[in-house]
Amino acid sequence: MNDVWFRPLVWMDYRLAVLFTVFIPLVLLIWAFVQKAEAIQRLLSIYWRVSSLLVITIYLMIGGFGVSFISSLIARILIPISLWFWIDLNDEIHYGSEGVLKFIFTSWRWAISIYCILGALATIPFLGCAFSETILKTPYCKVWLEAPLLFKEYFHTNTDSGFLGFLGIIGLVFYVLCLSYFVIFKLGKQGRSAAPQ
Numbered sequence: 001m002n003d004v005w006f007r008p009l010v011w012m013d014y015r016l017a018v019l020f021t022v023f024i025p026l027v028l029l030i031w032a033f034v035q036k037a038e039a040i041q042r043l044l045s046i047y048w049r050v051s052s053l054l055v056i057t058i059y060l061m062i063g064g065f066g067v068s069f070i071s072s073l074i075a076r077i078l079i080p081i082s083l084w085f086w087i088d089l090n091d092e093i094h095y096g097s098e099g100v101l102k103f104i105f106t107s108w109r110w111a112i113s114i115y116c117i118l119g120a121l122a123t124i125p126f127l128g129c130a131f132s133e134t135i136l137k138t139p140y141c142k143v144w145l146e147a148p149l150l151f152k153e154y155f156h157t158n159t160d161s162g163f164l165g166f167l168g169i170i171g172l173v174f175y176v177l178c179l180s181y182f183v184i185f186k187l188g189k190q191g192r193s194a195a196p197q
Contacts, residue, residue, distance in 0.1 A: 004139050007146075013119060014147040020112045021051055021079070028105055035101050039092035042194055043083065050082040051075065056171040061148035062156075063165010066130040069144070071172060073127065076120040080113040086194040 025044055032040040053075035060068035084090065093102065129141035136142075149161075156164055 004143050007143050010143050011147065013122070016115060017054070017119075020108070020115050021054055024108050024112075025051075028101075028108060031101055032105075035099075037097055037101055039089050039096060040101065040105050043086065043089045043093070046082050046086070046194065047079070050078050052171075053078065053175055056168050056175055058148045058151060059164050059168030059171065061145050061168075062152045062161050063168055064136070064145065064161065065165055065168065066133070066136045066141075067172070068168070069123065069126055069130040069141075073120055073123045076116040076123065079116045083109050083113060085192060087192045089194050 025047060029041065029044045029048075031037075032044060053071055057068050057071045057075060060071060093105070097105075126141065126144065129136050129144070152159070152161065152164060
């Protein structure tokens with residue numbers, strides 16, 4: 001594969017994604033359960049549901065589907081929205097929580113929001129990869145598929161890439177259906193409150 005100048009930046013993005021979107025929120029969720037910080041638990045539960053689109057994106061990239069570039073952009077937009085949208089949880093965390101957990105959680109929430117916004121802006125120039133098979137096969141686009149293919153080598157060694165991509169498509173359809181149901185039916189009823197209706 002021809003070398004591209006931004007390959008180190010792409011790999012750095014994947015490393016930051018693992019840190020900010022997997023490890024830190026997992027530690028925070030466990031910590032919130034131990035501390036019985038219910039508002040942080042609920043917000044992190046919402047985060048994990050929304051950020052599952054990143055996992056779906058990885059499987060779409062393993063399958064070589066251009067739509068993965070669109071799902072990546074949408075995930076980077078939805079994650080900050082999911083972390084700041086809920087008025088009741090924001091108030092409960094701001095006024096009801098205190099201590100180190102609140103400080104680290106708030107710091108992570110700002111950090112991941114900035115990371116996702118910058119990542120979304122950086123993803124925009126690559127949206128052409130989603131709409132053309134010819135462009136998708138160029139080193140310009142294929143560099144984004146390297147980390148997902150390495151993930152496949154580690155965790156799905158003997159599994160066909162096409163099958164994993166198919167699982168990604170099924171996941172994407174399910175995600176879109178769930179998101180559509182929430183936006184069409186639930187959002188109007190509950191507004192910006194995360195409390196179950």
